Each structure stands twice: as C-alpha cells, then as structure tokens.
Amino acid sequence: MRNELKHYINGEWVESTGTETMEVINPATEEVIGHISLGTKEDLDLAVQAAREAFPSFSQTSKEYRIDLLEKIADEYEKRKDDLIEVITEELGSPLSISEKVHYMMGYTHFKQAAKELRDFSFIEKRGNSTIIKETIGVSGLITPWNFPTNQTSTKIAGAFAAGSPVVLKPAEITPYAAIILAEIFEAAGLPKGAFNLVNGTGDVIGNGISSHPDIDFVSFTGSGAVGQKVMENAAKTIKKVALELGGKSPLIVLEDADIKKAAKIAASHIALNTGQVCTAATRILVPNSIKEQFEEAVKAVLPNFPVGDPQKETFIGPLVAKKQWDRVQEYIEKGIEEGATLLTGGTGKPEGLDKGYFVKPTVFTDVKNDMIIAQEEIFGPVMSIITYDTVDEAIEIANDTVYGLAGYVVGEDPETLQKVASSIRAGQITVNKAKPDFSAPFGGFKQSGIGREWGNFGIEEYLEPKAIMGMPS
Ligand code: NAD
Secondary structure (H helix, E strand, O other): OEEEOEEEEOOEEEEOOOOOEEEEEEOOOOEEEEEEEOOOHHHHHHHHHHHHHHHHHHOOOOHHHHHHHHHHHHHHHHHOHHHHHHHHHHHHOOOHHHHHHHHHHHHHHHHHHHHHHHHOOOOEEEEOOEEEEEEEOOOEEEEOOOOOOOHHHHHHHHHHHHHOOOEEEEOOOOOOHHHHHHHHHHHHOOOOOOOEEEOOOOHHHHHHHHHHOOOOOEEEEEOOHHHHHHHHHHHHOOOOEEEEEOOOOEEEEEOOOOOHHHHHHHHHHHHHHHHHOOOOOEEEEEEEHHHHHHHHHHHHHHHHHOOEOOOOOOOOEOOOOOHHHHHHHHHHHHHHHHOOOEEEEOOOOOOOOOOOOOOOOOEEEEOOOOOOHHHHOOOOOOEEEEEEEOOHHHHHHHHHOOOEEOEEEEEOOOHHHHHHHHHHOOOOEEEEOOOOOOOOOOEOOEEOOEEOOEOHHHHHHOOEEEEEEEOOOO
C-alpha cells in the first residue's frame, strides 16, 4: 500500500496541516493502492513561502549550474526507471511497455532536452541601444493532469529549472505517486531547498489556491478547458501570467493518394495510445468519399493489433483512468449512436472477459457529420469518428471547424498537397505521415486549446521576462 501522506516543502517531507486524505485507485483492478493527504491552504502558503525564499538565489544561479543540475536530475531519473514504470502502470493503468517507452521516456527526454537547449540559450542580447536581459519570472505554480503523470510534470519543471524559477507543483490527485518519485529524484540530484515544492490536494483547494495566490507570479496549467478558464479568471485578479495547455479534437486528413493500410494503422494508433487519453490524439479522421469503404475495412482489420487487457501483461490498451472517465466515454458512445453515426466496431459496455477494471471497447464511428457532438467535444477515450470529404479544400474546412487547435495530422504522398494541408490546419503542431515527435519543437495550442508553448527553448522562455535596459554603459 502506498501511503504517501506528506507534502514536500522546503526540501523536507512534512505532515499536512490538515487531516483529510484521499484513496488512490488502480483503474485496472478497481482496488485501493494507497492514500494521499489533501493539502490545505496553509500547506500551500508554506510551499509558496519556501519557493519565494529560494527565488533570490535560485534565479541567480549560472547557466552552467542549471545545465549540470538538469543532467544530474536526468541521471537520477534513470536510476528510478523501474519505480516510475511500476507506479505509472499502477496509478494510470498504462500497459508496462507504454509506461516505459512513452511515459518514462518523455519525462527523461524533457530534462535532457532542457539541458541541451540551455547550452545555446542566451539570457542577454543587444538590440538597438538596449541590452535585453531575460530574467526569471518569479515563483511558478504548476498544475498538471493525470493522463501523462511524468511528461506533463517534467516538461514544466525542466523549463522552470532551466530558467531558475522555483516551483510549487500540484499534480492530479488521482495519479499522484509519480510526482512523489520526482521529488525524491530532485532531492537525490541535490536541488537547493525550496526550489521544488509539492503539495497534493484537490483542484478546489490547492488548484484554486495556486491560481489566485498573490505570491505566485506565473501559473502553468495543463488540463481541461473548463478548469483552464477558471485558472485564467483567478489569475486575472493579480494580473498573473498564465500558460494553458488544454484539450483538443484533432483532425487527421487522409489524402486520396495515401497508402490506406498505413493510414488506418496511424488512425487506430491514435485511439489506442494511452487508451485514447491523449490531448493531441487524432479523433476526427477525414477520409475521401472515394476510399471510404476500403479505409473502414482497413481500420477494422488493424484494430485487433492493439489488444485491450491487463496492463501488467503484454497488451496495448489498458483501462481508462477512473470510473468517472469510463462513464463519460460510455455516454459519448451512446450519444454517437443517438446522433445517427454508424457504429463500425466497439460500442458500449466492457470488452469480453474484462469485467473488473475501467476497460472500454475501442470504438469506431463512421458516417459522422462534423457538427455532431462526438465530432466536436473531446471524448478522451478510444473513440474514432470517420468523416468523409470530396475535395482537399473541403477537408481543410472540416478540419478547422472546431473550437480547438492543438494538433493536426495528414497522411498522403503528393508533397504539394501535404504542404498545403499542413500549412492550412490551424493548430500548434502538425504531423505529416509517420513523423517522430520532436522535443525541440514548440508544443501548445491555437484557439481554445491553450495559450503558450512548452518543450525545447520555447518551454524555457515561458518562465522568463524580457527586461530592456537603455543606455547601459558597456
Ligand atoms: P482537469 O482540468 O480536470 O484537471 C487538471 C488539473 O487541474 C488537476 O490537477 C486538477 O486537480 C486541477 N484542478 C481541478 N479544478 C481546479 C481548479 N478549480 N483550479 C485549478 N486547478 C484545478 O483535467 P484532467 O481531467 O486531469 O485532464 C484531462 C484534460 O487535460 C483533457 O481535457 C486533456 O485534453 C487535457 N490535457 C491537455 C494537454 C495539453 O498539453 N494540451 C495534455 C494533457 C491533458
């Protein structure tokens, strides 16, 4: 049983000032795996105070010191590989191989990438008669979701540490244990006291507390749009800068000259990875009418290659993270049927033989119209909507007919058409065919998918304020 009832404040594990605790559930077994303390306003105040006290010295550390620190963190992170994989599988339900190849690796890569970016990063530049200095923004409050327990935390923390910003982190309360291991990693790497503080708790108390705290200068939030709005409203009261990484309803445009089997595999992998609980997942698959039937057959044929099952065993799709998420996905599948979309495969209920755990059937709808609820709202589960088009211009119009703009995908052969589509989708990150992720590229959304960018040097810039000094003697 993982009973982690302490918060990490000012370089020490401390008791909560409150007494409330919360159960943490393994979504594959529905069993309690441990408890956490639900932090109080007082706990948060202590964490913010520790970060404020760390600010003058941490923000003045040299670039070389921070590169070395990030490298040491990456080394310590590697040493905790088995623990991280185990905990992610337990708290999130992610299959062991995905916990390793995706979750563990992404967290590691952000620390390595931040160290690399910092080597070429300039905190001072001359422009006109000015000296421009990029100064640490202050104390940062970080609020993260449950779907990538090491990736979302690490990308923010790596950027903050690279910029010299002390942080207060509130991880998602339903997957809190990976962040506890991160705190242990920072401690082992010799992070100065107060530069990292972790307060567990609810969005209502600690989340609202962070976004409205007068001594926090910047809030970086990843999560749902509804909560993102609340964070922005709270932050407005103290004119706090916010970065919001929110949801998506990303399109994948299959071009007429695409290899249909390859395109179907890419589409299926999007709903399969992390059980579809990925903000950048392509969930609207736009297919030319001319190849609709072949594409549908290819999707049906390839889906069994992504088996659903016990995440402790060899499988690809684990359970959804929680009962609430399971109910939500069921409701969307019911809505899709009610709206008149054709259920190609999957549907409501649990997959055969998986009665315990929040498992769902990978579900594909076809004959979907872009104004249906299942095509407009983020489902956050393994549900695909196939929408047809006649011309590339129509496909682009459908792709952009959404309030979101996080990611976009295009699969095909003709370079000119690929270029046209990639530059016409209004979203922060476009992937052409099966390109690999690029951790030096900016990550973030247009429109209601958010404000700001993470990853690479863009993620460091978020934690800096440019200051202009005119006429400084040289
Ligand atoms: P959520 O918004 O419910 O919760 C995110 C975090 O905010 C949690 O730590 C939660 O405790 C906290 N929170 C809740 N209420 C709060 C409040 N009033 N003030 C401040 N914090 C509060 O989101 P979730 O269900 O954990 O995650 C799923 C959502 O996250 C999806 O919409 C997904 O698209 C989005 N997401 C976006 C990205 C991205 O980079 N764009 C990445 C992953 C997830």
